[in-house]
Each structure stands twice: as structure tokens, then as C-alpha cells.
Amino acid sequence: MARTRIGDPVKRIEDRRFITGRGRYVDDIAVAGLARMAVVRSPVAHADIRAIDVSAAAAMPGVLAVLTGADYAADELGGIPCLSLSEDYAGPDWRRTPFPALVADRVRCVGDGVAVVVAETLAEAVDAAEQVDVDYALLPAVVSIAAAMGPEAPQVWEGTDRNLCFKAEFGDAPKTAAAFDGAAHVTTIDLVNGRVAANPMEPRGSIGGYDVGEARYTLTTSTQNPHGIRNILAQFVFGVAANRIHVKAGDVGGGFGMKGNPYPEDILVLWAARRIGRAVKWIGDRSESLLADFPGRDQICTGRLALDGAGGILGLEVEVHYNLGCRLAPEAAIPAILFGRMITGVYDVPAAHVRMRGVFTNTQSTTPYRGAGRPEAIYMIERLLDKAARETGRDALAIRRRNFIRPDQMPYATALVDTYDSGAFEAVLDRALDHADWDGYDARRADSSARGLLRGRGVSCYIEVASLFNDRMEIRFDPSGGATVIAGTFSHGQGHETAFPQMVSDWLGLPIENIAFLQGDTDRVAHGVGTFASRSITVGGSALRRAADEIIEKGRRIAAHLLDAAAEDVDFADGLFTVRGTNDSRSLAEVAMAAYAPFGLPIELGVGLEAVGYFAADKHNYPNGCHVVEVEIDPETGHVGIDRYIAVDDVGTVINPLLADGQIHGGIAQGIGQALVERVVYDADGQLLTGSFTDYTMPRADDMPSFRTAFRPIPTDSNPLGVKGAGETGSVGAPPAVIQAVVDALSALGIDEIEMPATPSRVWQAIQDARRADP
Numbered sequence: 001m002a003r004t005r006i007g008d009p010v011k012r013i014e015d016r017r018f019i020t021g022r023g024r025y026v027d028d029i030a031v032a033g034l035a036r037m038a039v040v041r042s043p044v045a046h047a048d049i050r051a052i053d054v055s056a057a058a059a060m061p062g063v064l065a066v067l068t069g070a071d072y073a074a075d076e077l078g079g080i081p082c083l084s085l086s087e088d089y090a091g092p093d094w095r096r097t098p099f100p101a102l103v104a105d106r107v108r109c110v111g112d113g114v115a116v117v118v119a120e121t122l123a124e125a126v127d128a129a130e131q132v133d134v135d136y137a138l139l140p141a142v143v144s145i146a147a148a149m150g151p152e153a154p155q156v157w158e159g160t161d162r163n164l165c166f167k168a169e170f171g172d173a174p175k176t177a178a179a180f181d182g183a184a185h186v187t188t189i190d191l192v193n194g195r196v197a198a199n200p201m202e203p204r205g206s207i208g209g210y211d212v213g214e215a216r217y218t219l220t221t222s223t224q225n226p227h228g229i230r231n232i233l234a235q236f237v238f239g240v241a242a243n244r245i246h247v248k249a250g251d252v253g254g255g256f257g258m259k260g261n262p263y264p265e266d267i268l269v270l271w272a273a274r275r276i277g278r279a280v281k282w283i284g285d286r287s288e289s290l291l292a293d294f295p296g297r298d299q300i301c302t303g304r305l306a307l308d309g310a311g312g313i314l315g316l317e318v319e320v321h322y323n324l325g326c327r328l329a330p331e332a333a334i335p336a337i338l339f340g341r342m343i344t345g346v347y348d349v350p351a352a353h354v355r356m357r358g359v360f361t362n363t364q365s366t367t368p369y370r371g372a373g374r375p376e377a378i379y380m381i382e383r384l385l386d387k388a389a390r391e392t393g394r395d396a397l398a399i400r401r402r403n404f405i406r407p408d409q410m411p412y413a414t415a416l417v418d419t420y421d422s423g424a425f426e427a428v429l430d431r432a433l434d435h436a437d438w439d440g441y442d443a444r445r446a447d448s449s450a451r452g453l454l455r456g457r458g459v460s461c462y463i464e465v466a467s468l469f470n471d472r473m474e475i476r477f478d479p480s481g482g483a484t485v486i487a488g489t490f491s492h493g494q495g496h497e498t499a500f501p502q503m504v505s506d507w508l509g510l511p512i513e514n515i516a517f518l519q520g521d522t523d524r525v526a527h528g529v530g531t532f533a534s535r536s537i538t539v540g541g542s543a544l545r546r547a548a549d550e551i552i553e554k555g556r557r558i559a560a561h562l563l564d565a566a567a568e569d570v571d572f573a574d575g576l577f578t579v580r581g582t583n584d585s586r587s588l589a590e591v592a593m594a595a596y597a598p599f600g601l602p603i604e605l606g607v608g609l610e611a612v613g614y615f616a617a618d619k620h621n622y623p624n625g626c627h628v629v630e631v632e633i634d635p636e637t638g639h640v641g642i643d644r645y646i647a648v649d650d651v652g653t654v655i656n657p658l659l660a661d662g663q664i665h666g667g668i669a670q671g672i673g674q675a676l677v678e679r680v681v682y683d684a685d686g687q688l689l690t691g692s693f694t695d696y697t698m699p700r701a702d703d704m705p706s707f708r709t710a711f712r713p714i715p716t717d718s719n720p721l722g723v724k725g726a727g728e729t730g731s732v733g734a735p736p737a738v739i740q741a742v743v744d745a746l747s748a749l750g751i752d753e754i755e756m757p758a759t760p761s762r763v764w765q766a767i768q769d770a771r772r773a774d775p
């Protein structure tokens, strides 16, 4: 039986289940009498619904119900709210959008649900869905941000001007303008962060049930946030007390931000179940996921950097437009806000001003995707610095060193919103350069050149903001002396089933095998906030620490009674309560067993042994790091190969280096995906061109080098564990480093910019254009 410690590379406990095919995802769950649901989706991006004829569909074999947006409205169900915009920063004028689970009057993107068919089998539901006859009166559509903001653009929502949903700003405009007035050099850059799809391995899926006797809904869904979904469904959709809705999530095969909130299908399975009196299941296939999951990123931004004569930053001015899609998802505004907050990066920027705009288009609604605004912010500041270095004849590293916030400036209040508590950015850079053998680059470039390949290298120094909100964690012992961690957070790939028991094992001196883990069931977990914003180890872990401390205090009182000593004389260490100066001791397991004895303990000591810990991330933490990339480009094909990737990260105290490393690998892979291959593409009419994996390119194992990663931790004092988040860092650090390396390689041909994703065709075309311009 092993006791584990914080910092041990404990292998993932949950992997026993996953790699032996015993994971329990939504589609694995057997429910008696289950009916299947198919959603009838709009094939056009913008149209009025003149009429829907469901008679043919309703007459098809096996069909139990066909429901439309009119039925939905008649049943007076609410819709999905936008919770991320507030008057604090967007003012009172931001445009709210209704978000019913089925549209009754006007569709606003391809994929909008207009009806559902519920049938005995999936095949019958799908066949009947094809028979639902919808009469659409087409309207002109807008797809890109630029088109949506044109003076003559069709409006996605009536009453808007140039499709604007909200505007907000951070920073000091007059001070920034003054900084630019005194600049020796100004660098300007226009950047695009394309729309990307989260594509978790497990697509979304939901099973809804309704118990007439209990007047109670049960939803099993693939989510990152079971309690959040329950609360929204109760308050905004069904108008019932939250105790009338039971939400359960089993194993969840990835979410990446996309599964943070309810989707129309979660509502529809519950509503359909109530209507037909049977449980109803919907599982999205990959094409439906690409069409109907909320994608991420999708912004255009312009940045201007003012420098003094020595390369010191004087000011930064950024304007960004986010494509919100056709209606506001619950977290629609988060990427814009986090972008605005983090745009100054790891640099001492005396004056900054950011203008953020959210724009509607006839496309699927967007939502946070791993990093949520922070990758876009770091992409902007890092690319600006590289361009400024080139324009002013400076070295890309020297300009960074000149402008880093120094450790002795901590805590450092940025010119925007945040105060960084810790970080040694230059030391992290040096460590990364060392691991990357920066000085040996010339020989490697010569070698690439001899093989007909263009070599380039790039660096990105990133910082992000992690952790949000409060949470609660519970430790509950059972009468055998085993303990269960009951988590308000929700692991959907991060390995919490290992990390949290590992921590409790350390603090309470229990074998990790005796610690069970429970999450994701709103009837069994009293309250939870879910997992996003790299918050779980910070907020959940700190709450868990407090629960463990309370277990020790409660246990001490029980042990004192058992040992016939005063509680003040009982020490706790390594799982044992010992009367100071004696050999008299009781193990925590023995104390827990005694706590559940039917008689014997004074009732003032309670019955049982459990504790709840709470923590609020009143102060955020700021993971940071440096990523170094070298690429080789084949000029004949445009293929970009990543030859080496080095990441040195400061995630504060490392709880489990295996898990943290895995998180960083995954984030880097997604960052490389965005930089080189991934992009959601609509045509000008709003038709989705990347509706399957034939057209939406996912990065593959052979696109990745073997990453070299290292930690250079500086514990933060913003939480009792000293941890900083690790779940998103890779996706923040990767895109600028990769694109900078690509631009560096192509600079030999006079190319100084390439848009993400730097696909082979885009790179090849840039090379052809450059050769044509300068043969």
C-alpha cells in the first residue's frame, strides 16, 4: 500500500479503466426503454421559416414524436443565457440574444435546430428527420467579421449597427496616445486567429429522463460542469428548483472549454423525455459536432507597439474584433476579456489601451477554447516584438531581455487589469535556450540547407491568468477507514482521480489505494463549479487542503478521547495521532472507524468523520514559460516539419510532474494544430466547408516532434499550495513560437508574414509569390 507525496510522478489511476476499454461515456450507458433523438438542422445560414410540415415524418415507422420550435415556444421553455457579459465592462447597451433550444421563426446559422424526431431506433429517427419539410425564405448571410462590419451588411439581429454586440475597453487611452507621441519607432501588425474546433475524442451526447412521480428530470451528459448545467436548466430553461434536476456525468472524453455549459440537445432530450414518458438519447457524430459544437478563437486584431530609441517599450495599443457567431453562448465574451487583460504579456509596458468588439455573424456561436483569449493575446505581443526587432535591426532575444518585467518588480501591476505576483521570465528564457542548444543553431541550419530545406527558429515568452471563482471539496471517511474525495471540480481528461487522492494521501498519510474519488453527480456532490480556466488544482486543491486540515482537527479530538489525553497533547504525523512524549497512538483509519461506532464516543464529537473545505481564487495565478521551436520547411511542397520543441514552464509547485507534463504536451499539440493545420471554414453563404475530418485537418502524432519539457517553478503565494495552473499553458505558448519559426525560415525569401494555419499550400503559395516577385 503506497503513500504518495506531492511532487511524485504517480501514474494515472483512471487509465486502468480507459486503456482496458472500461470507461463509461454517455454512449456506453444502458437505460431501459431508451428512445433515440435526431435533430433536424437548418441547411441554410440565414432564412425565415415560412412553414414546417412534420406529417410525413410523424407517419414514419418507429416515430414517437416530432417536435418543432413552435411546440417549444408553446411549452414556454426558456433558453440558454449569456452569463459572461455584464454592464461593468460592456455597458448597458450590449445586444442580448434569445437562445431557445429549437428555433421557431428564423434560422441564423447552418446547423440551427428547427425540429427533433424521437423514434424507437437511431436509424428510424434519422430517416424520419429527413422527411421533415421546412419551407425557408432565404435571407442574405454574413460570415466574416469584415463583412459583418460593412456599412451595407445584412444584420444577424435587428436593431444592431454593423452587427455589433458589445464593445469594451481596458487601459488608459490618453496615456497610451501620449506614449506613442514620444516614440522613436512604431511597429504595426494585423493578425488573424482563425476559428478552430475543439474536437474532443468523445463527441457531445445526452440522455434525458423525466420521472412523473417525482416530477424530476435526470440528465446524463458529456460536460465539464454538471452543477453549472443543472443550475442553468433549472433557473433559465425549465423554471424549477434545482433539486428537480439531477445531472450526472461519467467519464468525459475531453472538452477543452467547449463542454462548459448546456447545449440545446441537453434541453431537448429532457423536454422530449417529459413529452413521451420515456428516456431519450442523443449522441452527436463527428460531422454534427463540427456543425453544432461551439468552436473557439475567430478574431482579427491590429496591434501597435511604440518603442524608444533603445528598444524599450513605451506603449501598446490593440484593437480586436471577436466573431461571436449568430447568438451568444454562455461564455461568449470570455475570450475577448482575457485577451484584453493579458495583452502586455511578460513585458514592462508603461501604457496600454485595448479596444474589444464582439460581432455577430451567421455562423455557429463561439465559446472559450483552451486558452480562451490568452493564446491570441500572447500571439499578438510576441509577434509584435519579433516584427519590431526585425524593423529596428535588433535581435529577437535582446528586445525581450530589454523589456522583461524583472523579479524585483513583483508584485507587478500591468497597465491593464492584473497584478502578477511572481515570475522570473529571463531565467526561464535562459533555461529554454539552454535546453534548445540555441548556440548550435547555425550548424543545424547549414545541415538543413544541405538537404534542400529552409530552417527557422522562434521563441515565445508567455504568461497567462489561471483559476477563477470559488469551490468546495469534501473528504468523507467510511466505517472501514477508507476516505472519499468528493470534488466540486470536474475532471474530463486532466487526471484529477489521481491528483486529488495523491494530495490527500500526502497530507493524511493514507495509502492512495484507500482513497476513492467522486465527482460529477449533482445528487451526490453537494455543489461544484466545474473545471475550466486551469482552476482545479488551484481552487479545488486549496479547498481540499482545508478539508484535510479539518479532518486532522476533528480526528485529533476523537483520538484524544480514545487515548484518554487532552486534544492539545495529541500530534498528527504520517497518518498517526500520538500523545506527545509517549508511544500511545491511533491511526487515522482507526479514528475514522471509531467515529462510526454505534456507541462509545461522546455525541459532542459527532457521528462519522467528514469535512468540507472551501477556497476562493480571489487572487489569480500567472503560469508562464518560454517555448522554443525549430522548423524545417520543404520549399518544394510547403510542408512545415517541427524539428525540435522545447518548453520550460513555471506552473508553481508541481503536484504531479507526469500529469502536468501531459497537460503541457496536450496544450502544445493543440497550439501546433492551430498554427499549422486547423481551421473551421465557411463559404461566403455560410455553408460549413469543414464538416468532416476529410476537410478539417487535425494534427497527428507524426506532425509532432518529441517535446522536451522542463519546469522552473516559482511557487505563488496566491493559494496555500503555491500552484499555478498547467492546463492551458501549452496552447498559449505554442502558436507564436511556431509561426515565428516559420516566418524566420521563410525570411530568406523575403517573406515576413504568414497567416495561421501555415498549411503546406499556404506556405508553398507564399514561396511561389516571393520567387515570382524576386526571381
Ligand code: MCN
Pocket (backbone or CB within 6 Å): 200, 253, 254, 255, 256, 257, 369, 370, 371, 492, 493, 494, 495, 496, 499, 531, 532, 533, 534, 535, 536, 537, 538, 651, 652, 653, 654, 655, 656, 657, 659, 660, 663, 666, 723, 724, 725, 726, 727, 728
Ligand atoms: N498540475 C500539476 N501541477 C500544477 C498544475 C497542474 O500537477 N502546478 C496537474 C494536476 O494534477 C491536474 C492537471 O495538471 O491534474 C491540470 O490542472 P489545472 O492546471 O488545475 O487545470 P484543470 O484541471 O482545471 O483543467 C482545466 C484545463 C483547461 S481550462 C482545458 S481547456 C483543458 C485542460 O485543462 N481541457 C482538457 N486540459 C485538458 N486535458 C484533457 N485531457 N482534456 C481536456 O478537455
